[in-house]
Amino acid sequence: MAGVLLPSWRAGTTRSQIIDFFDRVDTIPVDERVAVFDNDGTLWCEKPNYVQAEFLMSELRRAVADDPTVGDRAEYRALLDGDFAALAEIGFPRAALALVELHNGLTPEEYTHRAAAFVAEFRHSERGVPMRQLRYQPMLELIRELRARQFDVFLVSAGGADFVRSISSDFYGVKPEGVVGSEIGYELARRDGAAHLVRASDPADVSANEGADKPSNIQRALGRRPCVAVGNSPGDADMLRYAAGHRGPSLALLVNHDDAAREYAYASVAGTFDADESILDTAAEAGWVVVSMRDDWEIVFADR
Amino acid sequence: MAGVLLPSWRAGTTRSQIIDFFDRVDTIPVDERVAVFDNDGTLWCEKPNYVQAEFLMSELRRAVADDPTVGDRAEYRALLDGDFAALAEIGFPRAALALVELHNGLTPEEYTHRAAAFVAEFRHSERGVPMRQLRYQPMLELIRELRARQFDVFLVSAGGADFVRSISSDFYGVKPEGVVGSEIGYELARRDGAAHLVRASDPADVSANEGADKPSNIQRALGRRPCVAVGNSPGDADMLRYAAGHRGPSLALLVNHDDAAREYAYASVAGTFDADESILDTAAEAGWVVVSMRDDWEIVFADR
Numbered sequence: 001m002a003g004v005l006l007p008s009w010r011a012g013t014t015r016s017q018i019i020d021f022f023d024r025v026d027t028i029p030v031d032e033r034v035a036v037f038d039n040d041g042t043l044w045c046e047k048p049n050y051v052q053a054e055f056l057m058s059e060l061r062r063a064v065a066d067d068p069t070v071g072d073r074a075e076y077r078a079l080l081d082g083d084f085a086a087l088a089e090i091g092f093p094r095a096a097l098a099l100v101e102l103h104n105g106l107t108p109e110e111y112t113h114r115a116a117a118f119v120a121e122f123r124h125s126e127r128g129v130p131m132r133q134l135r136y137q138p139m140l141e142l143i144r145e146l147r148a149r150q151f152d153v154f155l156v157s158a159g160g161a162d163f164v165r166s167i168s169s170d171f172y173g174v175k176p177e178g179v180v181g182s183e184i185g186y187e188l189a190r191r192d193g194a195a196h197l198v199r200a201s202d203p204a205d206v207s208a209n210e211g212a213d214k215p216s217n218i219q220r221a222l223g224r225r226p227c228v229a230v231g232n233s234p235g236d237a238d239m240l241r242y243a244a245g246h247r248g249p250s251l252a253l254l255v256n257h258d259d260a261a262r263e264y265a266y267a268s269v270a271g272t273f274d275a276d277e278s279i280l281d282t283a284a285e286a287g288w289v290v291v292s293m294r295d296d297w298e299i300v301f302a303d304r
Numbered sequence: 305m306a307g308v309l310l311p312s313w314r315a316g317t318t319r320s321q322i323i324d325f326f327d328r329v330d331t332i333p334v335d336e337r338v339a340v341f342d343n344d345g346t347l348w349c350e351k352p353n354y355v356q357a358e359f360l361m362s363e364l365r366r367a368v369a370d371d372p373t374v375g376d377r378a379e380y381r382a383l384l385d386g387d388f389a390a391l392a393e394i395g396f397p398r399a400a401l402a403l404v405e406l407h408n409g410l411t412p413e414e415y416t417h418r419a420a421a422f423v424a425e426f427r428h429s430e431r432g433v434p435m436r437q438l439r440y441q442p443m444l445e446l447i448r449e450l451r452a453r454q455f456d457v458f459l460v461s462a463g464g465a466d467f468v469r470s471i472s473s474d475f476y477g478v479k480p481e482g483v484v485g486s487e488i489g490y491e492l493a494r495r496d497g498a499a500h501l502v503r504a505s506d507p508a509d510v511s512a513n514e515g516a517d518k519p520s521n522i523q524r525a526l527g528r529r530p531c532v533a534v535g536n537s538p539g540d541a542d543m544l545r546y547a548a549g550h551r552g553p554s555l556a557l558l559v560n561h562d563d564a565a566r567e568y569a570y571a572s573v574a575g576t577f578d579a580d581e582s583i584l585d586t587a588a589e590a591g592w593v594v595v596s597m598r599d600d601w602e603i604v605f606a607d608r
Contacts, residue, residue, distance in 0.1 A: 031473070108523050154481070165527045169335070176527030177458070177481055186520040188542055194549030195542065197523055215501055216490040219412050221525055223469045223480030225501075238492055238499065245498030 006145060008138040008299040015296065017251075017289045018142070021228075024249040025149045028227060032248065035146045035228035036180075036218060036239060037139070039157040039164055042232045042255055043172065045134040045301075047264040048125060052163045055118045056099040063102055073098065097203045100160070100184060106199050108162055108186070115166035135171060135302040136255075138291075139230070143172060146228065154178045154222055158210045158235055180221045182209045210235035215242040232257065233268035234279050240288055252288040256280060259294040263301075310449065312442040312603040319600065321555075321593045322446070325532075328553040329453045332531060336552065339450045339532035340484075340522060340543060341443070343461040343468055346536045346559055347476065349438040349605075351568040352429060356467050359422045360403040367406055377402065401507045404464070404488060411500050412466055412490070419470035439475060439606040440559075442595075443534070447476060450532065458482045458526055462514045462539055484525045486513045514539040519546040536561065537572035538583050544592055556592040560584060563597040566604045 005022075009015040025033070040046035060079060064071040071077055075098035078086035087095055103111050119131055127134065143153050155174050157164045161181030168174040185205025186197045209217050215238055218226065229236070229243030232255040240252040257266050268279055283290050293300060309326075313319040329337070344350035364383060368375040375384055379402035382390035391399055407415050423435055431438070447457050459478050461468050465485030472478040489509025490501045513521050519542050522530065533540070533547030536559040544556040561570050572583055587594050597604060 108527070109529065152479070152481070161524070161527060175456070177456070177525065179527060183524055186523055188516045188519055188546070195519070195545035196549055197519055197529075197546065212492045215492050215499070219490055219501055220465070220487055221481065223412070223465065223483060225413065241499035242492070242501065245500055 006138065006141050008141055008297060010296055010298050012296060014289060014291055018253070021249060021251040022145065022149065028248045030150050032224070032227060032246070033146075033149065033151040034222070034224045034226040035143075035151045035153045036156045036222075036226045036230070036243065037143070037153065037172075038231040038233070038236045038239070039155050039159055041257065041268060042230055042236070043135060043139050043155075044131060045124070045136075045263060047257075047266065050159070051119060051122065051131055052159050054122060054125075055115060055163070056102065058118060059102050059114075060099060075099075094203075097201075097206055100201050100206060103199050104201060107196050108199065111162055111199060112166045115163050116170075119167050131167075132171065133301055133303060136297075137299045137302045138297050140172075140302055142230070147173075151228065152178070152224075154180065154218075154226075156180045156209065156214055156218060156229075156239060158182055158208060160184065161209075178222075180209060180214075180217050183207050212238045214239040218242070227251070229253070230255070232279075234282070237279060237282055240283075241286065244286060244288065252286070253291060254279065254283045254288050255291045256293060258292050259297075259300065261294070263293055310442065310445050312445055312601060314600055314602050316600060318593055318595055322557070325553060325555040326449065326453065332552045334454050336528070336531060336550070337450075337453065337455040338526070338528045338530040339447075339455045339457045340460045340526075340530045340534070340547065341447070341457065341476075342535040342537070342540045342543070343459050343463055345561065345572060346534055346540070347439060347443050347459075348435060349428070349440075349567060351561075351570065354463070355423060355426065355435055356463050358426060358429075359419060359467070360406065362422060363406050363418075364403060379403075398507075401505075401510055404505050404510060407503050408505060410503050412503065415466055415503060416470045419467050420474075423471050435471075436475065437605055437607060440601075441603045441606045442601050444476075444606055446534070451477075455532065456482070456528075458484065458522075458530075460484045460513065460518055460522060460533075460543060462486055462512060464488065465513075482526075484513060484518075484521050487511045516542045518543040522546070531555070533557070534559070536583075538586070541583060541586055544587075545590065548590060548592065556590070557595060558583065558587045558592050559595045559597065561597055562599075563601075563604065565598070567597055 006015060037043055040050055060076055071080055075090055075095045078090055079095055122131060124134055146153055153174060155164055155168055159181050161179055161183055164181045165176040165179045168179050184199060184201040187200035189196055189198045225246055226243045227246035227250040229240045230253040231240055244250050244252040257264055310319060341347055344354055364380055375381055379394055379399045382394055383399055428438055450457055457478060459468055459472055463485050465483055465487055468485045469480040469483045472483050488503060488505040491504035493500055493502045529550055530547045531550035531554040533544045534557040535544055548554050548556040561568055
């Protein structure tokens with residue numbers, strides 16, 4: 001039905017709070033209509049594994065198939081064996097950084113092509129469907145309604161910027177420059193007589209886009225303060241606080257994964273944050289709008 | 305006259321090379337139509353001083369008027385006195401970083417407001433006109449024609465990102481997220497019970513957007529490789545090389561300031577580059593299109 005606002009959202013307090021915000025949008029100057037969305041667990045399913053982690057593990061297996069000695073590196077061995085004791089000792093950040101090094105020497109274009117091809121082929125391990133169908137339909141509707149109200153919509157993810165960009169236009173209509181993510185290093189290299197960038201990451205070049213770095217990186221990369229922020233984990237809390245502090249009307253929205261039947265039920269924790277911090281307590285204290293996936297969404301997943 | 309292409313560009317080789325490029329644009333996929341422009345000396349006049357330097361000196365004089373002890377700092381003293389011997393000893397980068405610190409504690413919004421107000425009031429020291437009228441009319445026409453061909457147009461400046469953003473929408477139709485510039489540090493601070501970012505730069509946070517950092521920062525911030533790059537100094541050379549290495553048609557355009565009568569005649573050198581490197585030699589060797597301001601432009605400045 002044309003004209004029904006947010007059709008996949010059930011009537012109730014949450015939907016009403018969003019529509020109340022829409023009713024106040026006219027008072028926000030157009031150039032301040034900036035909305036930022038986290039990606040994993042906010043716009044698409046992040047369980048049982050982040051898609052980027054699935055991609056990197058697939059790349060690792062491919063690298064080892066090409067050259068078995070690659071698997072001799074301690075970080076890779078522990079990851080391939082699922083050896084959690086070894087991983088605990090190595091530390092998650094070091095293991096993750098080792099995976100990022102797999103793509104050193106690729107141009108950004110080569111990397112993007114490979115990442116996009118992976119996501120297109122990938123089927124969710126438990127649901128058997130492509131990731132397009134694990135985008136949250138209510139969020140796609142929210143993005144559409146924000147754009148209809150002249151909002152610029154950006155993605156602010158702890159995922160790798162180039163990884164998220166490989167799907168951002170197709171999945172969310174967000175151009176590459178609208179993606180803020182974790183960053184790596186590049187080098188200018190000469191190939192066949194022409195200048196190219198290649199990925200050349202060492203751990204010092206990697207900056208994770210989480211927590212207080214999200215607001216800072218929003219300013220660095222986008223240059224405007226959002227008045228709408230949507231997230232799901234403690235790593236999004238500072239971004240939500242920042243949007244909620246906007247001088248005019250604002251909307252800070254937190255997705256609560258409480259739907260074991262249709263998606264997953266879990267307390268969102270971010271890799272670098274204390275699992276004891278309950279993001280729901282933070283949300284209640286701050287007065288953010290909490291979305292119960294179970295109660296507030298009539299439909300969870302986009303069907304195409 | 306509607307329909308005249310690039311009316312401020314004189315007939316000749318340079319204009320023909322640009323139009324030849326336009327004739328080949330159809331072979332470039334739309335999502336690869338990315339154009340990057342340097343700002344100082346490329347889109348507006350940078351002589352006798354960068355506008356940002358004028359702004360910072362004005363801010364320094366204001367700070368000293370409010371509190372004379374501010375002027376006791378060696379870097380500020382040397383700048384205020386125009387003491388070139390002292391400045392040479394201090395070093396240009398250290399003096400510039402000291403000026404950046406003047407705005408520590410301001411929110412990005414407060415800074416932008418102050419910068420935009422300065423540029424609006426500022427009159428060029430030799431011409432007496434506002435900076436709007438020192439934008440290069442032929443470049444505004446080039447930007448318009450690129451957009452008419454579905455290019456996304458970005459600014460990639462060694463100027464401070466937030467400084468350039470304060471005028472980018474108004475002067476060039478480039479939104480804040482389309483500006484890549486030198487970066488500073490921010491901190492999340494609590495004021496009146498709300499979360500705000502404040503400028504909190506120490507020298508380690510400042511990254512200058514020049515030379516090989518321009519291509520890397522284009523990828524970090526914009527995520528796409530340009531096929532059009534326009535610049536005027538050795539600090540733009542790597543950006544032009546990078547665009548020229550695009551797999552399809554490309555346009556690498558270098559402005560030569562050879563018009564003492566209407567603008568200035570000078571060899572462009574960038575702060576961090578060896579003045580012995582002639583960017584014109586580099587351009588000739590690389591086959592870039594060199595714009596003679598004197599010969600190729602019928603009109604230099606925008607008249608409003």
